[in-house]
Amino acid sequence: MTTKTISASKLRNNLADALDSIDGTDFLVITRRGKAERALIDLDKLEDLLAANDPDYLAGIALAREQVKNGEVFTHEEVFGDLD
Numbered sequence: 001m002t003t004k005t006i007s008a009s010k011l012r013n014n015l016a017d018a019l020d021s022i023d024g025t026d027f028l029v030i031t032r033r034g035k036a037e038r039a040l041i042d043l044d045k046l047e048d049l050l051a052a053n054d055p056d057y058l059a060g061i062a063l064a065r066e067q068v069k070n071g072e073v074f075t076h077e078e079v080f081g082d083l084d
Helices: 008-013 015-020 043-052 055-069 076-080
Strands: 002-007 026-032 035-041
Touching (some): 002 008, 008 015, 008 026, 035 043, 043 055
Parallel strands (some): 002 026
Antiparallel strands (some): 026 035
């Protein structure tokens, strides 16, 4: 993961280049008067962060882990059957 920093004034003048510099693991921290104020992140990364903080999503993961622990799983055959 790479964290890059750019001033707000430089960002205004170089928005396209700044956006191009962000990929799935990068953060672009925007500074104002030398102080970190905001951040730009890749949309996929944002979706991951939002999901990781969603109580329903986390509850679903906990339930799935408990089901696996209790052997409540389906075989490939049970899920997909005979596809031939």
